[in-house]
Amino acid sequence: xxxxxxxxxxxxxxxxxxxxxxxxxxxxxxxxxxxxxxxxxxxxxxxxxxxxxxxxxxxxxxxxxxxxxxxxxxxxxxxxxxxxxxxxxxxxxxxxxxxxxxxxxxxxxxxxxxxxxxxxxxxxxxxxxxxxxx
Numbered sequence: 762x763x764x765x766x767x768x769x770x771x772x773x774x775x776x777x778x779x780x781x782x783x784x785x786x787x788x789x790x791x792x793x794x795x796x797x798x799x800x801x802x803x804x805x806x807x808x809x810x811x812x813x814x815x816x817x818x819x820x821x822x823x824x825x826x827x828x829x830x831x832x833x834x835x836x837x838x839x840x841x842x843x844x845x846x847x848x849x850x851x852x853x854x855x856x857x858x859x860x861x862x863x864x865x866x867x868x869x870x871x872x873x874x875x876x877x878x879x880x881x882x883x884x885x886x887x888x889x890x891x892x893x894x895x
Contacts, residue, residue, distance in 0.1 A: 771829050771862065771873065797814055812848060822841070832895070834893050838891035869894050
């Protein structure tokens, strides 16, 4: 497979999250756990603040890869571990940065490794996207 180099950064994007983002995601997903929108509930269970939904974070983290690959292929597998929460401040929100790097080049496929950070800390561990090429 030519044209792709292990270690090559292929996409990068920073996403801004607000409390409004969380409410909209809750409506779309049906996940109305109050730790995603109420400070008092988050504090009562020992959290540092209102948290972004893990699946929301996972969902937007793959988006730069989807946009980069376009019609040259498709995402055939996506796996990650949740390592740290994304705390969404009521005023300033939160910024999450995604960097997508070629991790492996295979026959007809690529493994793209994602580095997903918030507040200088990795929030998704071993985030890997397998892209099957057309």
